[in-house]
Amino acid sequence: MxxxxxxxxxxxxxxxxxxxxxxxxxxxxxxxxxxxxxxxxxxxxxxxxxxxxxxxxxxxxxxxxxxxxxxxxxxxxxxxxxxxxxxxxxxxxxxxxxxxxxxxxxxxxxxxxxxxxxxxxxxxxxxxxxxxxxxxxxxxxxxxxxxxxxxxxxxxxxGSASALDSLTVLATNCDGCASNGLLTAEKVVGVGLGIGAKENLALVEELAAALGAEVACTLPLCDNYHWFEHDRVVGTSTQKISPRLYLTLGSSGAPQHMTGVRGAKVIVAVNNDSEASIFRECAYGIVGDVKEIIPVLTAAIKGA
Ligand SMILES: Cc1cc2nc3c(=O)[nH]c(=O)nc-3n(C[C@H](O)[C@H](O)[C@H](O)COP(=O)(O)OP(=O)(O)OC[C@H]3O[C@@H](n4cnc5c(N)ncnc54)[C@H](O)[C@@H]3O)c2cc1C
Missing domain, CATH: 3.40.50.620 (HUPs)
Known part of the structure; x- marks a missing residue:
């Protein structure tokens, strides 16, 4: 059979x-x-x-x-x-x-x-x-x-299986990998290019603190803008996370990013483009400007 x-x-x-x-x-x-x-x-x-x-x-x-x-x-x-x-x-x-x-x-x-x-x-x-x-x-x-x-x-x-003896680990270089708690976080706030400017990251940090969440980002915020260390990037090229909640702010939902977050139990997205592909991947979506929506969410969480 x-x-x-x-x-x-x-x-x-x-x-x-x-x-x-x-x-x-x-x-x-x-x-x-x-x-x-x-x-x-x-x-x-x-x-x-x-x-x-x-x-x-x-x-x-x-x-x-x-x-x-x-x-x-x-x-x-x-x-x-x-x-x-x-x-x-x-x-x-x-x-x-x-x-x-x-x-x-x-x-x-x-x-x-x-x-x-x-x-x-x-x-x-x-x-x-x-x-x-x-x-x-x-x-x-x-x-x-x-x-x-x-x-x-x-x-x-x-099981018993003979291992290739031609394969040897020379070193495991893990500077910074997972040391920030992202891999085990129950809640993660993810930020993408839609955040617009570096000073707006303060809004994200405040929301994450209110929620008790770690902060992750899309690749361009690290590679192109250097606003984050590489160990905050989630996706194909880096790490996968599986929090209970992934709240993503101003990211398009590119497949290379989503591969890293599909293990999340619930994905919530904020994006000002109602056609953004992130809205096909999330359980809850808010269409709007992150700079207006984030303070509302933060105030609601703090008041809860
Ligand atoms: C080989 C390869 C590997 C890659 N690996 C990774 C990876 O591991 N991780 C990763 O993240 N990416 C990876 N990428 C890059 C990936 O393809 C995307 O380019 C990237 O994830 C897009 O980032 P983003 O969503 O922040 O930006 P964008 O795709 O530019 O999306 C920005 C979004 O913000 C929205 N927006 C704009 N302004 C506002 C506003 N004021 N309010 C609300 N929303 C707004 C826009 O509507 C848009 O949807 C890889 C690419 C390649 C080619």
Whole structure:
């Protein structure tokens, strides 16, 4: 019988990837890279089985060829993972080994009768494209969306896979990365070019302080204007966040930025252009000038 694999190499998106897999129509098995607590969390989501590959002494990426060999033996119909660097590397090795079709920004996978149908976001998430393959599919699941409910807890088996000995970590340079609390913040206020001028950042800081939120920004505010350090930028080129609330002020909703924030539970946007693509991504939107809206929000929060 056809089966689906999920690859889990971080704690952020396992429940969402499991949700997509659980709706595929085929039983899904989880391959977890990390430690026992991550494997236990995934097991509680109700997969058919969990294999833990302990990465305390090796890079998960070094296991990729061995995992691809396992895929060649077991022939999963589809392999799903989140859009994180480690899972993508392993998924890539599997795709090559299986000569699989590869799709990114995937929102749904359906496996039946030797065919796999995949839905993925295109056109800045304005449209959904439907693909069908009669062979294996490797799917990078789009961030955000539903999370699998807890199911019958699966047994966790310990996987053994020989690691590439040609891959060595020389150094991990992490100056400033995540030291500001952005990665773990429950609330984040994001600021984009629509803020207009550096002096307006004081409005943002005041709002963030009232809300008890960290401040993030879009790439141009760091790279072009140098108003923020790089560790405040969120998106493709930098870091992904998954706060309960992401309040974004004067950003257009460019895909490279949104990739970093789709893990947020609720996105609220302020933009003066009612056609801005951010309004297709947010739960709540306010059309207006950030310089007028921010003080109103701050006063309302302080008065609450
Ligand atoms: C390879 C690559 C990687 C990238 N990686 C990243 C990344 O990791 N993170 C990232 O953020 N970007 C990244 N970018 C850049 C990205 O493509 C966008 O250019 C950027 O995110 C846009 O930033 P923005 O939304 O602040 O600006 P804009 O797209 O210019 O949007 C500004 C918005 O503000 C609104 N606005 C203007 N004035 C006001 C006002 N007074 N009140 C309210 N709203 C107003 C406008 O309507 C507009 O929608 C990358 C680009 C490339 C090519």
């Amino acid at each position: 056809s089966k689906v694999w999920i690859l889990v190499a971080d704690d952020m998106s396992a429940a969402h990837v499991a949700d997509v897999a659980s709706k595929s129509g085929a039983p899904y098995e989880a391959l977890v890279f990390g430690d026992a607590s991550r494997a236990d969390a995934v097991a509680a989501l109700g997969p058919a089985s969990v294999t833990l590959y302990d990465t305390s002494a090796t890079l998960a990426e070094a296991l990729a060829p061995a995992i691809a060999d396992r895929a060649a033996q077991e022939q999963p119909a589809a392999v799903l993972c989140s859009d994180d660097a480690t899972a993508r590397a392993i998924a890539g090795a599997i795709a090559v080994k299986l000569s699989a079709a590869v799709a990114a920004a995937v929102t749904s996978v359906s496996v039946s009768e030797g065919k796999t149908v995949v839905e993925r976001l295109v056109a800045d998430a304005a449209a959904v494209q439907v693909l069908e393959t009669s062979g294996p599919a490797v799917c990078i699941v789009a961030d955000g969306g539903d999370e699998a409910d807890a199911g019958a807890a699966a047994e966790v088996a310990t």
